[in-house]
Amino acid sequence: MSVTKPKTKRLLMKIIRLHQEETELIKLAVENNRQAQQQIYSKFSSKMLSVCRQYIKDIQLAEDVMITAFMKVFTNLDKFESKGSFEGWIRRIMVNECISYLRVQKKVKFADDEIYTEESFNAIDSQFSIDQIQFLIDALPDGYKMVFNLYAIEGYKHNEIAKMLGINEGTSKSQLSHARKMLQTQINILKKQDNGTE
Amino acid sequence: MEPNNFEKDFREKLNQRKIEPSDNAWDRLDAMLSVAEKKKPKKDRKWLYIAASILGFLLVGTVFFNQKKDIQITPKNTVVIKENTKKDSVIKPILNHALPVKTEIAVSEKTSGEHSVKEEKSLNSKLNKTIKNEPKPIAESSVIIKNNQEKKSINKSLVTEPSKKETVDQLLETAEKSVLAENTTKPKSRLKIDANDLLNQVDGELELSFREKVITRVNKNYQTVKVALANRNQQE
Numbered sequence: 001m002s003v004t005k006p007k008t009k010r011l012l013m014k015i016i017r018l019h020q021e022e023t024e025l026i027k028l029a030v031e032n033n034r035q036a037q038q039q040i041y042s043k044f045s046s047k048m049l050s051v052c053r054q055y056i057k058d059i060q061l062a063e064d065v066m067i068t069a070f071m072k073v074f075t076n077l078d079k080f081e082s083k084g085s086f087e088g089w090i091r092r093i094m095v096n097e098c099i100s101y102l103r104v105q106k107k108v109k110f111a112d113d114e115i116y117t118e119e120s121f122n123a124i125d126s127q128f129s130i131d132q133i134q135f136l137i138d139a140l141p142d143g144y145k146m147v148f149n150l151y152a153i154e155g156y157k158h159n160e161i162a163k164m165l166g167i168n169e170g171t172s173k174s175q176l177s178h179a180r181k182m183l184q185t186q187i188n189i190l191k192k193q194d195n196g197t198e
Numbered sequence: 199m200e201p202n203n204f205e206k207d208f209r210e211k212l213n214q215r216k217i218e219p220s221d222n223a224w225d226r227l228d229a230m231l232s233v234a235e236k237k238k239p240k241k242d243r244k245w246l247y248i249a250a251s252i253l254g255f256l257l258v259g260t261v262f263f264n265q266k267k268d269i270q271i272t273p274k275n276t277v278v279i280k281e282n283t284k285k286d287s288v289i290k291p292i293l294n295h296a297l298p299v300k301t302e303i304a305v306s307e308k309t310s311g312e313h314s315v316k317e318e319k320s321l322n323s324k325l326n327k328t329i330k331n332e333p334k335p336i337a338e339s340s341v342i343i344k345n346n347q348e349k350k351s352i353n354k355s356l357v358t359e360p361s362k363k364e365t366v367d368q369l370l371e372t373a374e375k376s377v378l379a380e381n382t383t384k385p386k387s388r389l390k391i392d393a394n395d396l397l398n399q400v401d402g403e404l405e406l407s408f409r410e411k412v413i414t415r416v417n418k419n420y421q422t423v424k425v426a427l428a429n430r431n432q433q434e
Contacts, residue, residue, distance in 0.1 A: 032231075032235055034228065034231070037231065038224060038228075041224055041227060042224070045218075045219050045223070045224075046216035046217055046218050046219065047216055049216075049217040049218070049219050050212065050215040050216055050217045053217055054212060059217070063219050063220060063223055066219065066223075067223060067226055067227050067230070070227050071227065071230050071231070071234070074231060075234060127207075128204075128207070128211075130211045130212070130214075130215050133207075133208050133211055133212065134212075137208075152205040152208060152209060153205075153208060153209050153212055153213075155209075183204070187204060
């Protein structure tokens with residue numbers, strides 16, 4: 001033990017300081033090496049909390065969801081295939097955890113309306129601050145928010161969103177169009193306010 | 199539906215954003231991970247429990263089947279011996295009963311054939327009566343009768359009636375046959391049935407006890423496994 005511990009520590013320091021090799025870190029984390037796990041956590045936690053915050057307004061709840069999602073990351077780390085990006089994989093787990101939280105805890109239900117208009121929005125040259133953006137997203141109902149985040153921010157397609165949320169593709173499209181309309185009006189209000197103050 | 203300009207802006211800004219989690223967030227995750235790690239060896243132990251219980255079952259099963267064989271062998275022997283003794287006892291009385299009657303007949307014919315038929319008749323009738331009434335003490339009575347017959351045949355005068363003699367003989371024979379039949383069939387059959395019944399009873403008892411043992415064993419094992427599982431669950 002006295003021989004192996006410094007050895008692994010030295011190895012870890014080497015990995016962390018010189019190479020930061022993700023695959024080595026993952027390998028160690030799979031073997032429940034706590035230092036490696038912490039390294040992964042500190043590398044991605046701030047980004048992932050931002051992702052969770054997109055979906056969940058309460059920062060404490062967002063952090064709780066992030067922690068449970070990280071638990072899933074570490075318990076399923078052996079299933080990660082190093083083909084794709086590790087960050088993308090973690091991000092997907094975060095998004096799924098947020099969705100399941102909203103669906104289970106908040107019991108978000110989607111109206112079965114499939115009416116949507118493919119109207120083109122006026123190109124808005126938005127120069128909002130990140131806080132303003134988050135404020136606009138927070139104002140959306142949970143259903144709209146989920147679809148908007150998944151489509152516009154995460155880049156999922158409607159059929160993927162439909163599968164993730166267990167809804168029809170049409171419903172996903174209609175939710176997105178509703179969300180866009182709502183954001184449009186909110187942006188306009190904000191712009192007016194900004195112009196008024198200026 | 200092309201993403202709008204504001205959506206692009208949203209995405210870029212949101213993806214750049216970083217929110218530092220609270221300081222105790224890692225501690226919580228750390229605690230959760232250690233709990234999960236503690237649970238993992240418990241899962242392995244669960245398999246150990248299962249393997250141990252299977253082994254226990256096998257052991258109990260082998261011991262049990264060996265016992266079963268012993269139980270089956272020993273009573274069979276005793277039963278067979280009993281049967282033999284019973285059969286002997288059954289056969290022996292028949293021989294004892296049958297032989298004296300036959301010898302008696304021979305004696306009676308030889309000795310009293312010429313001398314006293316009447317007496318013989320009366321004696322035979324007596325004999326028949328005795329035989330009919332009391333089939334078991336035939337040996338004794340026949341011996342007594344034999345002795346008496348010999349003595350009386352010497353003392354008393356003779357009156358010959360050949361036709362009657364024939365009928366008397368016939369009667370005697372029929373009586374003999376009936377007595378023999380009674381002796382052979384009745385007790386033999388009764389005893390034989392008794393033997394079979396006994397065998398069956400013993401077998402039934404054996405089977406019953408066997409079943410009971412199986413049930414109790416299974417119950418015991420089930421209880422131990424149940425307790426082990428309950429303990430494990432409590433520990434968890």
